[in-house]
Amino acid sequence: MDVKEAIQKRYSVRSFSDKKLSSDIISEIIKYAHLAPSAGNLQARDFIIVDDIEIKKELSRAALNQEFIVEAPINIVVCANLNRISPYGGRGKELYCIQDSAAAVEHILLLAVDNGLGACWVGAFNENEASKILIFF
Numbered sequence: 001m002d003v004k005e006a007i008q009k010r011y012s013v014r015s016f017s018d019k020k021l022s023s024d025i026i027s028e029i030i031k032y033a034h035l036a037p038s039a040g041n042l043q044a045r046d047f048i049i050v051d052d053i054e055i056k057k058e059l060s061r062a063a064l065n066q067e068f069i070v071e072a073p074i075n076i077v078v079c080a081n082l083n084r085i086s087p088y089g090g091r092g093k094e095l096y097c098i099q100d101s102a103a104a105v106e107h108i109l110l111l112a113v114d115n116g117l118g119a120c121w122v123g124a125f126n127e128n129e130a131s132k133i134l135i136f137f
């Protein structure tokens with residue numbers, strides 16, 4: 001699939017089958033997420049893959065109870081890495097690491113399409129709650 005086709009086919013999917021995703025597909029998606037541009041190539045973003053039903057339920061609660069988060073076979077939590085972006089000072093922390101993360105999210109969405117999968121960007125969630133859930137993960 002070429003890039004124009006993937007962009008045209010992408011849309012937010014909020015309903016999922018219970019089919020499991022292979023680790024090969026997940027690895028490929030993350031590989032391409034890492035290839036997104038990043039400020040100074042510092043890669044100030046990390047990816048947490050969640051497939052545990054209880055953690056997905058907690059993440060759903062932290063995201064205003066958006067139920068489809070639990071239904072999705074995996075949640076990819078894209079985290080801005082504030083330490084890695086520190087060479088850029090305040091602009092790095094307030095802007096670049098968020099932009100690095102957003103660029104990676106778009107790659108993830110397009111790779112999902114390329115693999116015949118659906119996905120949805122979830123931005124409506126409580127960061128503090130999500131952090132508390134994932135710190136024990």
Ligand SMILES: Cc1cc2nc3c(=O)[nH]c(=O)nc-3n(C[C@H](O)[C@H](O)[C@H](O)COP(=O)(O)O)c2cc1C
Pocket residue numbers: 010011012013014066120121122123124125
């Ligand atoms: C920053 C951002 C945050 C978003 N947060 C949510 C969200 O929390 N829940 C949701 O269902 N969709 C969310 N979306 C998806 C948008 O609703 C969706 O992209 C938009 O309505 C356009 O539809 P499309 O993706 O099907 O083209 C978000 C998208 C972006 C870019």
